[in-house]
Amino acid sequence: MLLTSFIDVLLGYLSSPMMLGLVVLGTVLGLVLGAIPGISSTMALAILMPVTFTMEPGVAMLFLISVFMSSVYGGSISAILMKLPGTPASIFTQIDGYPMAQQGRAGHALNFALVSSTIGGMIGLAMLVLLAPVLAEFATNFRSPEFAAVALFGIVMLSFSSNGSTLVASVVGFIGVILGMVGFDALTDAQRMTLNTPMLQSGLNLVPMIIGLFGLGEILQNLVGFAQTPKVRPQIGKVMLPLNELTSRWKVMLRGSVIGTFIGAIPAAGSAVAVSIAYAQERRLSKTPEKFGTGHADGIVAPEAANSASVGGSLIPLIALGVPGDTITAVLMGALMLHGLTPGPLLFANNPTFVAWIYVSVLLALIATLVVGLGMIRAAVLVTRIPPQLMYVFIAVFCVIGAFAIRNDMNDVYVMIAFGVVGFVFSRLSLPVTPMAFGLILGPILEENLRRSLMISRGSWSIFLERPISAVLIVICVTLVSIPLLKWSWVKLRAL
Amino acid sequence: MKKRNLFTSALCLATFAALPFQAAFADDAYPSKPIHITVVWPAGGGHDLVGRLIGHELSTIMDTAVVVDNVTGAGGSTGIRHIAKADPDGYTIGVMGLHAVSQSYMNTSAPQLDGLDPLAYVSDEPGALQISADTGIDTLEAYVAAMKEDPMGLMNGNDPQGGNSFVFAEVIPQALGTDMMRLPYPGHAPTVTALLTGEVQTATLPIPPILEHALAGTINVLGVASETRHPQLPDVPTFKEQGYDVVVNDFVMMVAPVGIPTDIRAKLESGLLAAVNSEGFVAAAKKSGMVLRPLGATDAAAELAMQQELVYPLLENAGLVAPELKRD
Numbered sequence: 001m002l003l004t005s006f007i008d009v010l011l012g013y014l015s016s017p018m019m020l021g022l023v024v025l026g027t028v029l030g031l032v033l034g035a036i037p038g039i040s041s042t043m044a045l046a047i048l049m050p051v052t053f054t055m056e057p058g059v060a061m062l063f064l065i066s067v068f069m070s071s072v073y074g075g076s077i078s079a080i081l082m083k084l085p086g087t088p089a090s091i092f093t094q095i096d097g098y099p100m101a102q103q104g105r106a107g108h109a110l111n112f113a114l115v116s117s118t119i120g121g122m123i124g125l126a127m128l129v130l131l132a133p134v135l136a137e138f139a140t141n142f143r144s145p146e147f148a149a150v151a152l153f154g155i156v157m158l159s160f161s162s163n164g165s166t167l168v169a170s171v172v173g174f175i176g177v178i179l180g181m182v183g184f185d186a187l188t189d190a191q192r193m194t195l196n197t198p199m200l201q202s203g204l205n206l207v208p209m210i211i212g213l214f215g216l217g218e219i220l221q222n223l224v225g226f227a228q229t230p231k232v233r234p235q236i237g238k239v240m241l242p243l244n245e246l247t248s249r250w251k252v253m254l255r256g257s258v259i260g261t262f263i264g265a266i267p268a269a270g271s272a273v274a275v276s277i278a279y280a281q282e283r284r285l286s287k288t289p290e291k292f293g294t295g296h297a298d299g300i301v302a303p304e305a306a307n308s309a310s311v312g313g314s315l316i317p318l319i320a321l322g323v324p325g326d327t328i329t330a331v332l333m334g335a336l337m338l339h340g341l342t343p344g345p346l347l348f349a350n351n352p353t354f355v356a357w358i359y360v361s362v363l364l365a366l367i368a369t370l371v372v373g374l375g376m377i378r379a380a381v382l383v384t385r386i387p388p389q390l391m392y393v394f395i396a397v398f399c400v401i402g403a404f405a406i407r408n409d410m411n412d413v414y415v416m417i418a419f420g421v422v423g424f425v426f427s428r429l430s431l432p433v434t435p436m437a438f439g440l441i442l443g444p445i446l447e448e449n450l451r452r453s454l455m456i457s458r459g460s461w462s463i464f465l466e467r468p469i470s471a472v473l474i475v476i477c478v479t480l481v482s483i484p485l486l487k488w489s490w491v492k493l494r495a496l
Numbered sequence: 497m498k499k500r501n502l503f504t505s506a507l508c509l510a511t512f513a514a515l516p517f518q519a520a521f522a523d524d525a526y527p528s529k530p531i532h533i534t535v536v537w538p539a540g541g542g543h544d545l546v547g548r549l550i551g552h553e554l555s556t557i558m559d560t561a562v563v564v565d566n567v568t569g570a571g572g573s574t575g576i577r578h579i580a581k582a583d584p585d586g587y588t589i590g591v592m593g594l595h596a597v598s599q600s601y602m603n604t605s606a607p608q609l610d611g612l613d614p615l616a617y618v619s620d621e622p623g624a625l626q627i628s629a630d631t632g633i634d635t636l637e638a639y640v641a642a643m644k645e646d647p648m649g650l651m652n653g654n655d656p657q658g659g660n661s662f663v664f665a666e667v668i669p670q671a672l673g674t675d676m677m678r679l680p681y682p683g684h685a686p687t688v689t690a691l692l693t694g695e696v697q698t699a700t701l702p703i704p705p706i707l708e709h710a711l712a713g714t715i716n717v718l719g720v721a722s723e724t725r726h727p728q729l730p731d732v733p734t735f736k737e738q739g740y741d742v743v744v745n746d747f748v749m750m751v752a753p754v755g756i757p758t759d760i761r762a763k764l765e766s767g768l769l770a771a772v773n774s775e776g777f778v779a780a781a782k783k784s785g786m787v788l789r790p791l792g793a794t795d796a797a798a799e800l801a802m803q804q805e806l807v808y809p810l811l812e813n814a815g816l817v818a819p820e821l822k823r824d
Contacts, residue, residue: 046539046566050552143695184571186682189602189656198577198605202569267689322708323689330540330685337545337784408567409574448682455679456651456695 005356009058013360019062020364026066027368031376033067034074037084037211037402041071045331057339058357062364064335068328069121069365072271072307073373076113080300081106081383082395084215084402089271089307091210091437092279096292096299098218103295106381111241112300114373116253120305121366123257124264124312128319129359135265135313136320142266144452145463149470149477150266151446154273156477157280158438166484169435172426176439177446179204186448199411206272206440208403212416213433215399217423219392245297252282252298256305263306264313270326271310272441278306280438293434312362319355526586526760530561533750534582534590536575538568542684542704542784546618546748547591549780553771558763571658573599573606580611584755586764589615594746597800597807598658601817609804612751614796615761616768619786621702621746622722623664624732626715628697636672636718636738639698643674653687653696656680657816660746661687664700666810668721671735671742691715702746703729704785721745728785747803748786749796765793 013019026048033044048067052060075087080097093113100109127135142150158173182193183203194200256278263274282302283292292299314325324330386394403416426433457463465471531554535547544566551562567575572595582588592612599606625636631650633639642649654661661684669676679696681687684705691699691706692714699706703726709715710729719735720726721744735742750768752761771777772790781788791799811817 042539043566046544046548046564050548053552140693143690143693183569185656187656187680189571189658191603194605196605198570198574201571201603201605202574205569267686317689321689321692322712323692324540324685327538327540334540334545334548337780407569407574408565408578409569411574452679452681 005353006359009353009356009360010363013062013364019059022059022063023066023364023368024372026063027070027365027372030067030070031074031077031369031372034071035077035086036405037078037082037086037215037398038207038405039071039402040087040207040406041068041075041089042327042331043405044068044071045328045335049331049335052335052339057336058354060335060339061332061357062361064332065358065361066365066368068332069308069311069362070369070372072311073114073117073304073369076117076300076304077110077376077380078398080109080113081380082215082391082398083218084211084395084398085207088207088210089275089310090303091206091272091441092275092303092434093300094214095279095434096294096296099293100295100297100300101381101384104384105295106384107377108241108245108297109295109300110373110377110380112246112297113304114370114377115241115246116249116256116301116304117308117373118366118370119253120257120260121308121311121362121369123254123305124261124309125359125362125366126312127258127261127309128312128315128362132316132320135262135316138262139265139267139317140321141469143467144449144456145467145470146473147266147449148446148453149464149473150263150273150277151442151449153473153477154277154280154438154442155446156480157277157284158435158442169432172432173435173439176436177443178439179209179436180440180443181447186444187451199414202407202409202411204415204440205406205412207406208412208416209419209440210437211399211402212419212421213423213426213436215395215402216416216420217427217433219395219399220420220424221427222388222392249298249301252301253305255281255285256302257309260306260309261313264310264325265316266313267317267321267323267325271307271314271328273445274306274310274313275303276438276441278302308366315358315362319358526763527558527560529587530563531555531558531586532588533562533564534575534579534588535564535566536568536572536578536590536592536596537566539566542621543591543593543748545784546781546786549777550591550618550750550768550771553774553777554767557770557774558767570606571599571603572596573603576612577607579751580607580753582753584613584753584757586752586756586760589750589752589764589768591618591748592751593621593748594660594663594803594807595658597803598663598811598816601808601811601821602658604818604820609800611754613754613756613761613793614749614751614800615765615793616750616772617789617791617796617799618748618750618772619781619788620722621660621704621748622720622726622787623660623668623700623744623746624703624706624720624726625664625668625718626691626699626701626706626710627718628691628694629714629716630694631697634716634718636733636735636740639718640672640674643669643672643676647675648677650676650697651695652676652678653681653690653699654678654701655684655687656682657814658811660702661700663746663807663810664702664721664744666814667744668700668719668735668742671740703787707785722787726785727782727787744806747799749800761793 033039072089075090076093078084078086079090079094080101083094083098085091097109259278260274283289314329317323317325318329324333403412453463533547533551535544537543547564551564555562567578576596579590600609627633654665665678687699688705690696706715710717717732721735721742
């Protein structure tokens, strides 16, 4: 039933030049908007939503899903070329993407990102089509204790997220957790660490902080060394990737995609969580973890597969339960409502054609992103030919625009500048900044859900062990933490 | 038909692309440049939908582009401040609700509401009590009996202090003579999810976020806290019908900074009312479960004053009013 309507819709769309044109248009707009720092996928959709007012619902979905899918990859373009994540989903792409571009392999970096995005998206879509009911069941088992356990798991993983001392990484991560508390407390609306000033009451938003830490911090650092060593412009290098570089990474892609789909399927978890866990996981499993952060392809492939796969994942709660998987699908839901289709459990159950529209839209959007993306790579890498003096000015301007645009708030620009200085000082002191990003993303999730879980259990910590998913996650966390300790004691014992 | 769609879409896109340049052609006649509607919540929420729908209609009525700006953060206070501090030239207006009233009492840095000039009242958002169908409880009577037996038996999901479903969770149990355990969630969408996954058994959300689930039968609405039944749920009785005198609602209104020239203010007021009464807006609002009650500026100001009187004692009883903002 679903399969036949899927094929019907697919053939219908493929044979209509207008539909194909719309997909390409949506893809180009999504790529450009996604690549502009500060315009997240959510905002790209919100901006383009009025354009769909006059369209038929299925056409509108096709257009918006094209924007959605391509904006996820678009965010990686600026992350790789300018060290500025265009969307929160590409926060971790820059860590290896930017160094790779600086080594004259910008084309390769973009290719890695694009291909793993496409494959991740396909796997996410396949899991959406085949496993939606199962995954929806899994997602409904996710309540506050499980969220807290996932966040804890991510925070434990952060110690594997950077080179050098685990202790230093943990301390920096802890600073990130504390900074995530600034502003209004999510559970009581009480103010914390705001000094009662409007600026800090807005909280420290993730995007301005990341833009400052990575983007502006990088510029400041380059400016210091600029006078002595005029920077050699990186070569464009070969744009196309040897196929074996990609095929040899199928495991990384698969792992990233599965993590992305599962985390995407959990309502409200979002792609930022998916990429942070995928990146840390890959680094932990890697035989050469020291290569991460220096332009290692695995460091691009894992988060890129995860963020595209999370698109398929985030549609699962929407289709199966009628609740949005994240803020992006919330805007999609809003768009559906504008067309008089309020998503809920009945809409999708009663309209298999509608579900087919969504599946076909995701598929076409993925293919269009791959094609348009490949076409744009050659032009995009020209960005690296811009002389550094000019480039730094561009990046600084984008840092300001990006920080402002996320909430239309000037305070976020000041926050961005402050964190630019923090990023600069950290790199001068050879401290890692990545764990701070982990703390910022996961800290608030951990805190909110930990406190709510304890409210539910009336203060009893056993709630985390009574529930199977959280119990398993906590056992994994304890094991991860204790393995180095056990190894160390083993070595000591043998020496006796 | 399809061709026309593509053409209109292209036209819309072109308008969108041209937005930044229109300001250059400013002249005296109002409106001569895009009107900005500030929404204090992120894209995708209820207020965002209202802002974008009204914006869409308003752009036709006023014959100018309308841009929606999501100025978010600090429990909505950043956006309200953005509206209050904007130039009173009629080019910045905003969408506000109950939360701004709460913040003006709870947060000493939040803008006071006397900086805002109500232009038009859009809709009521009555409070309601929902229960998960899994509990097997489908009448208010059974709920009250269950809660009297074990006040901690059913947990309620609601906003943090000051949000509308928090206010509903304070007012409704008072009228029912019951107590409830309140679990806070940051927003309506997470509350709905918690109700569906079974983390909480009841919720005090307004109707729009749960409408489809109520129609699907996964959530039972036990009562609506308004004078008349909810138009989209005509089978659900009000609390009054069931013998509990409780009427409480959030609201959506359009506001501007104080000090807009009178003629521009009048144009905006009539434009907004026309937008709210337009066929397209009425149809979309109905679908999403809003209860439209379009009123002009004077009535909107009266409604706002009334809401302030309702919310203040509630927050004071809960110990949430900031000491500096306490009334004598």
